[in-house]
Every structure is written in structure tokens, then in C-alpha cells.
Amino acid sequence: MNSVLLRADNISKSFGGVQALKDVSLTLNKGEVYGLIGPNGAGKTTFFNCLTGLYVPDSGQFTFGDTPLISHAPDKTVRQGIARTFQNIRLFANMTALENVMVGRHARLRSNIVSDILRTPFNRREEQATEDMALQLLHYVGISARAHDLAKHLSYGDQRRLEIARALATNPRLLCLDEPAAGMNANETAGLRQLIEAIRADGISILLIEHDVQLVMGLCDRIAVLDYGELICEDVPAIVQQHPRVIEAYLGSGAHA
Amino acid sequence: MDIFLQQIINGLVLGSIYALVALGYTMVYGILGLINFAHGEVVMIGALVSYSVMMVLVPSGLPPVLLALISVLVAAPVCMALAWAIERYAYRPLRHAPKLTPLISAIGVSILLQNLAMMIWGRGYHAFPDILPAIHFDIGGAQITLLQTVTIGLAAATMGILAWMIQRTSLGQAMRATAENPAIAELMGIPVNRIITLTFIIGAALAALAGLMVGANYSVAHYYMGFMLGLKAFTAAVLGGIGNITGAMLGGLLLGLIESLGAGYIEDLTGGILGSHYQDIFAFLVLIGVLVFRPGGLMGERVSERA
Numbered sequence: 001m002n003s004v005l006l007r008a009d010n011i012s013k014s015f016g017g018v019q020a021l022k023d024v025s026l027t028l029n030k031g032e033v034y035g036l037i038g039p040n041g042a043g044k045t046t047f048f049n050c051l052t053g054l055y056v057p058d059s060g061q062f063t064f065g066d067t068p069l070i071s072h073a074p075d076k077t078v079r080q081g082i083a084r085t086f087q088n089i090r091l092f093a094n095m096t097a098l099e100n101v102m103v104g105r106h107a108r109l110r111s112n113i114v115s116d117i118l119r120t121p122f123n124r125r126e127e128q129a130t131e132d133m134a135l136q137l138l139h140y141v142g143i144s145a146r147a148h149d150l151a152k153h154l155s156y157g158d159q160r161r162l163e164i165a166r167a168l169a170t171n172p173r174l175l176c177l178d179e180p181a182a183g184m185n186a187n188e189t190a191g192l193r194q195l196i197e198a199i200r201a202d203g204i205s206i207l208l209i210e211h212d213v214q215l216v217m218g219l220c221d222r223i224a225v226l227d228y229g230e231l232i233c234e235d236v237p238a239i240v241q242q243h244p245r246v247i248e249a250y251l252g253s254g255a256h257a
Numbered sequence: 258m259d260i261f262l263q264q265i266i267n268g269l270v271l272g273s274i275y276a277l278v279a280l281g282y283t284m285v286y287g288i289l290g291l292i293n294f295a296h297g298e299v300v301m302i303g304a305l306v307s308y309s310v311m312m313v314l315v316p317s318g319l320p321p322v323l324l325a326l327i328s329v330l331v332a333a334p335v336c337m338a339l340a341w342a343i344e345r346y347a348y349r350p351l352r353h354a355p356k357l358t359p360l361i362s363a364i365g366v367s368i369l370l371q372n373l374a375m376m377i378w379g380r381g382y383h384a385f386p387d388i389l390p391a392i393h394f395d396i397g398g399a400q401i402t403l404l405q406t407v408t409i410g411l412a413a414a415t416m417g418i419l420a421w422m423i424q425r426t427s428l429g430q431a432m433r434a435t436a437e438n439p440a441i442a443e444l445m446g447i448p449v450n451r452i453i454t455l456t457f458i459i460g461a462a463l464a465a466l467a468g469l470m471v472g473a474n475y476s477v478a479h480y481y482m483g484f485m486l487g488l489k490a491f492t493a494a495v496l497g498g499i500g501n502i503t504g505a506m507l508g509g510l511l512l513g514l515i516e517s518l519g520a521g522y523i524e525d526l527t528g529g530i531l532g533s534h535y536q537d538i539f540a541f542l543v544l545i546g547v548l549v550f551r552p553g554g555l556m557g558e559r560v561s562e563r564a
Contacts, residue, residue: 052444078446092437095430102427103434107446109427127427170446 011060038226083172101134104169259398272513273412278490281460297487298370303468340461374480498557
């Protein structure tokens with residue numbers, strides 16, 4: 001029996017007259033890779049933004065583990081254990097790969113400003129530990145050779161990996177990936193898939209937005225489909241694939257006839 | 258006496274002070290994209306508070322060096338608290354307003370502080386006591402006083418520590434991350450508001466030190482001193498490339514040297530028409546020159562106007 005990690009209850013969000021999310025409710029179990037798919041503009045990224053505190057939902061509530069998430073407090077959300085990457089890569093371009101990951105560790109640091117300035121032994125140990133951990137994570141995602149290069153000098157695929165490493169540095173229980181395979185070639189996608197499977201094997205649940213159907217169907221335990229801001233189906237891949245409303249949303253109603 | 262070398266020394270002293278103040282401008286600009294025009298006033302408050310503390314303590318007969326130390330230990334927290342309040346009440350409510358709005362707020366704060374200072378300290382010029390004995394060393398025909406040596410050394414040390422802090426500590430990393438992208442920094446768990454406050458406070462501590470240095474080296478402090486000093490330091494920050502820490506240090510030193518050499522030679526250059534009291538011309542010629550020919554400054558990247 002799986003236990004619930006994340007529950008979304010009736011999340012709604014509109015921008016002006018556009019209803020981006022309409023009463024979306026879903027549950028994500030511990031240890032799952034959970035896919036969130038839907039045509040462009042279906043509200044997937046809006047859902048991510050509400051979840052990670054960038055947007056305040058108009059109504060509805062997220063529950064993470066046993067605690068409700070405070071909306072519009074991204075730094076607190078990340079402390080509670082939800083990390084994310086972005087559809088369009090958003091690294092700190094002028095910092096090194098290693099530093100990017102170390103920044104991700106910030107939420108977990110116990111040093112404060114005073115100890116930072118006084119250079120207490122605790123602070124030094126913690127900084128060293130942060131650097132070691134960041135190096136390990138770079139190794140884990142396979143880009144340790146680029147540790148001291150500026151993020152902007154990394155290849156596109158490596159930047160994606162770096163973003164994942166940075167998110168992992170926050171020590172999340174849930175990792176949200178927003179189109180991680182976008183713009184990747186077949187080789188890079190295969191590598192990404194291995195990486196995601198390794199992350200799952202380490203006990204981190206994953207919420208995945210992705211357009212690459214093969215990747216989603218092969219990787220996800222369960223999938224939710226959004227269309228025009230509404231949840232039209234939530235089930236295992238085999239059933240989602242056959243669901244008439246999903247086929248309609250993706251191919252248009254004519255495809256069914 | 259070698260005028261050239263002498264003016265180099267004077268320029269380094271002036272430049273060290275400009276650099277300390279310019280850092281305050283550039284750090285805030287780097288993080289908020291805001292030109293904190295009230296920063297010069299923070300320097301002025303630092304100088305006047307230092308002055309008052311010294312005046313109170315002079316009768317106690319403590320050695321002047323100790324007086325200076327105590328006065329900066331009082332002035333720095335005062336300036337830091339002031340900068341905290343300015344950020345909290347004059348800028349933070351306008352964080353998402355159009356860029357011009359906080360700029361006008363900054364000018365308002367600047368006028369307010371000048372007038373407050375005038376009410377507290379009066380309109381007169383206050384003469385600083387001598388902090389260090391009037392010892393001087395001869396180098397190559399020029400003289401450098403003990404005070405000048407200490408000023409340059411202290412400024413260099415302070416800037417070294419700051420640079421190290423920004424490059425090497427987790428706090429510095431958080432500051433750089435916030436400067437690059439506040440929204441993402443927040444998503445990584447960085448308390449962005451606290452980092453912004455801290456940036457203002459660090460700038461204010463440097464300003465307090467600079468205030469004391471101005472007072473000690475030029476023996477005067479008055480309520481209006483922050484205006485010109487602020488403009489010059491701002492020029493230095495622009496010269497170095499605003500938003501760039503190393504640039505501010507370099508820009509400050511360069512501007513000090515340019516001004517100092519300019520003042521030394523302007524009489525010869527203009528055949529005696531303009532005297533050394535026209536030295537301010539140089540700072541603003543530099544400002545105009547940079548804005549026209551290299552708006553990004555010496556160390557700055559080419560900036561494209563963000564819409």
C-alpha cells in the first residue's frame with residue numbers, strides 16, 4: 001500500500017479571463033514517478049508554479065506529507081522538501097557549476113550570517129561539507145568534469161543536468177522536472193531517463209512534465225492529463241493511453257471517428 | 258618635491274575613500290538594479306556621528322587612535338541601522354513599482370537626511386581632531402603621512418575581506434545568486450529579502466568607515482558633504498562598471514587619481530585660468546565620457562537595457 005506524499009485539492013488559478021487551472025485534484029504517492037502531461041497551454045507549468053510557491057492559487061490547497069503548503073513562499077516550500085527545474089533553463093549563468101549546486105544547498109545550511117562572518121569552525125566544516133556534497137552531486141548527474149566552468153559555458157544537455165543537480169542539492173523528497181528532455185537528442189534523452197531512474201531508486205519521488213510521450217509512458221508509474229486547465233484522467237500509462245478524452249485532447253475529436 | 262608622485266599619493270587616499278563608497282552603490286545596484294542616491298548621505302551621517310563621539314570623548318584624555326576606533330564602532334551600527342530603515346521603508350514597498358519610483362524615493366530620503374543632519378549638527382563645518390600623530394615618510398621626493406598610509410591600508414584590507422567574503426563564503430554565494438536572479442534564488446531556499454537587507458547594511462558599514470576617513474583626512478564634516486561625495490563615488494561605480502564589485506574598487510582608485518592629478522596640473526594646463534579648486538570638473542568629465550563611450554564601464558559587461 002502506497003502512502004500519499006502530495007495531495008492537491010481543487011487547485012484553481014486564472015489569469016484575467018483565462019482559467020489556467022480548474023479544480024485540479026490529484027495525489028502523488030511516495031516513491032512514484034508521476035507524469036503530468038497535456039497539450040500546450042493545458043496548465044502544466046501553472047500547476048508547477050502554484051505548487052512551488054511562485055503563484056498563489058485562487059483556491060485550493062496542497063498538502064505535502066502531513067503539512068499544508070504555505071502558498072507564495074518559495075523559500076519555505078523548498079525547505080519543506082519540494083525542488084524543481086525549469087522548462088527554460090534558469091541557472092546562475094555567471095557562477096560555476098559547482099557554485100550553482102552549492103547555492104542549492106543553501107536551504108539546508110545551518111550557518112547564519114554571524115557565524116559566516118566570524119568563520120566559526122562549525123561554519124568552515126559546513127562549507128567544506130557543502131562543497132564535497134556538491135561535487136558528489138555533479139558526479140552523480142555525470143558532469144563532475146565541468147565543476148569549475150561557468151554555467152553559461154556548459155552544453156545544453158549538461159545545463160539540464162546541472163539544474164537537476166542543483167535541485168537535488170536542496171535535499172528534496174519531491175523533485176519536479178519541467179520538460180527536462182526538451183531540446184535533447186535521443187542519446188541525451190536516454191541518459192536523462194537513466195538519471196531519473198537512479199533518482200527514483202534513491203527514494204526521491206518525481207513529478208514530471210514532459211512532451212516526449214515515449215519517455216513519459218516508459219518512465220512513469222502514473223500519469224495525470226490536463227486539458228484546458230482541467231484534469232481529464234489520472235491513471236497508469238496503459239490506461240491513460242487508451243482513454244478517449246486523452247486521445248481527443250491530443251489528436252482532436254476527429255481522430256476518434 | 259615631486260608634484261607628480263605627491264599627487265599620486267593624494268589620489269590613492271582619495272581613491273580609497275571613493276572606492277569604499279562606490280562599493281555601496283554598486284552592491285545595491287547589482288542586486289536591486291536601484292541607484293541608491295541616499296548612500297552619500299549615509300557617509301555624511303557616518304562622518305558626523307564619528308565627529309560627535311570623538312568630541313564627547315576628547316575630555317576623557319584617551320589616545321586619539323582609540324577615539325577613532327570607538328567612534329567608528331558607534332558610527333557603523335548607526336549607519337547600518339539607518340540603511341536598514343531606508344531599505345525597509347523607502348525602497349521595499351516600491352520593489353515592484355516602475356524603476357523611476359524608487360529613484361525618486363532615494364532622492365527624497367537624501368534630502369530628508371541632509372535636513373535632519375542640519376537640524377542636529379547645524380550648518381557649520383566641524384573640524385575633526387587629529388587622530389594620528391603628524392608623522393610622515395619621504396618616498397622619492399614626495400611625502401606620505403601616517404594617516405594617509407593607514408587610510409590606504411585600511412581601505413585595501415576592508416576591500417580584500419569583502420572580495421573574499423563575496424567569492425568564498427556561502428553568504429557571498431547567496432548574494433551573487435540573488436544578484437543574478439532573485440526569483441530563482443528564492444526557489445533555492447535563499448531568503449532574498451534578508452540578503453537584500455544585508456547588502457544595504459554591509460554597504461553602510463563601509464560608508465561609515467569612509468565617513469571617518471574623509472573627516473580624518475580632510476578635517477571637515479558638515480551636513481552637505483554627502484552630496485558631492487556621493488556623486489563622485491557614483492561616478493566611480495559607473496566608471497568601473499556599475500554592479501561590478503571589482504569595478505567599483507578600480508573605478509574609485511582611478512577616479513581619485515584622475516582628480517588628484519587633474520587638480521595638480523590644471524593650472525599649468527589652462528595657463529592659470531582655472532585653479533585647483535576646479536578639480537570637480539574631472540570627475541564629471543569622466544562620468545560624461547564613460548556614459549558616452551563605454552556605458553558598461555571598464556569592468557562591466559555590455560548591458561542591454563532590460564525592458
